[in-house]
Amino acid sequence: MHAQKIHMDRRAIPSDATESLWTAEDGWSIRRIDWAGGHEPRGSMLFLPGRGDHYEKYLETLAYYAARGWRVTSVDWRGQGASGRLLADPEVGHIDDFSTWIADLRYFWTRWKAETPGPHVVLAHSMGGQLAMRALVEKAIDPDAVAMSAPMLGIQTAGLPLWLNHTFAKMMCSIGRDELPAWKVSEKPLSPMHDRGKILTGDKDRYEDELAWWALRPEVKLGPPSWHWIERAIDSIRLLDRPAMLEKVQTPILLLATTADQLVSTPRIIKDSKRLPHAETLIFGKEAAHELLREVDAVRDQCLSRIDAFLDMHAPVK
Template identity: 75%
Template sequence: MSNTAMNRRAIPAEAVESIWHAADQWAIRRIDWQGANPPRGSLLFLPGRGDHYEKYLETLAYYADAGWRVTAIDWRGQGESGRLLADPHVGHIDDFATWIADLRHFWNAWKQEKPGLHVVMAHSMGGQLAMRALVEKAIDPDAVVLSAPMLGIQTGGLPLALNHAFAKLMVKIGKGNDAAWKISEKPMSPMEMRGKMLTHDDARYEDEIAWWKLRPNVKLGPPSWHWIERAIASIRMLEAPGLLEAVKTPILLLATTGDQLVSTPRVIADSKRLPHAEILIFGKEAAHELLREADPVRDQCLARIDSFLEANAPRP
């Protein structure tokens, strides 16, 4: 557990929020802070689709208390890093390569300003982007932790290629900028079911809703059809033989068979392709947001991450 008494619905006094500008001058929101301990290294947290860094303050505080210089960003088009469509509640991107380019640019600047070991921690879509960035050598961290990474998505039992073909069709007929469904995190799922899809901890789930009221600009709804098509394209790209096999970075993957959003079988399969991967799999006791789960699951995640970082990004 964190050493600091944590108010998950307030920015810590020692944290600094600021704006960083991407190569094209797009404003990207970031948060940085360091605990009282002497720094043991620098940790960059990459959130998931529709996320904003406020959701992860508790976890960021845990690592700041452990002596890491902690940074998190909002992806372009999410949180308070602007929006890409006229409808601010539709999640969108022209191509996942845009996010990789942003990350490459940010990583180079961040490494210069933050000395010592460099670790990446990423959730869901952030995990897909982190893996692509490793493959494309956009980042070169000492160690990586992926929470429920979007290496595959739930397809309702249908082949991924069929889902991709349908998304391409929707884009082709002019629906690319439309929301792919109405509410929540997946089609046909009512909003009242959203919490259980993400975490078994009601209070942690309510933190996100509270932030939507405190900072309405951070709220984002379902993705566009174009986002769906580009997401599947990015997932399929990593299927190419030799790509994951060439990633030498130590990686810890956390996943759950109770995940209704990402494909845990794909996470397990991909972990076997990575030369230096460890994996921790939960069952029905855990939903998608492992770092925002009830304490019995979250504490196991933190303990496993701590031992992984001690082994692969040891204290100086």
């Protein structure tokens, strides 16, 4: 299966995209990017990026869906990208609680949905998938369909029980390390920066797009998360593990994952897919790393084609 090729400069904002700011309910300024979708849009798509991400990383995928007729929007989460920072150290990823992001999403969704043509769908990656799933459970959003790339429904724990990792994170917060980075560099503990690319994607050029954007727009770069972020992330993951949480979600969901993921737990994704009433999966192996939508063409094309077929089935043109 091969997706339609989009020829573009991945290191420049496309001329048909518009960058702007919107204001959250509490007055926080949050960055967004939009494609209009043409005179008769296929529908509207909201892309939710992962931890530490900024929408520039996904311009190629966003442009792909805009070219297919979708009215595409993406936002930088509060405290990430160019949506400000929450700590004095701008390199540390932080949030008071994941419910803050859910509140931002609820507020944005209500207004975005009212202003855009249906059907309305969500495409989410990693932490964006965790937040999208919680938003579905909490009825903060009501999309026609959702596709998730390597959703953070669980995290890699080096073989230790999740509750033990949670206990350790709570202890680190209790001794005053809550706003300090949980590790020094890269995307996981004990991982040197020169290994970061391999953890994220097998496509060297696409990985270097992110580094290029860091040079072009230094304000979007974010380093490791704080211990408080770790503790709140595990709490959010454990919340979704409670009985009757995922089982009540009626939205069609496509879960894309890889067994070679070094950041999120693919066994947890597979387990949760069986709890969801209307879930489909596409699972890769060693040929794919965490950032499936930024992988080599052989993987990325399969993801895009499967998402296209899924949306055609569950979010047809109205």
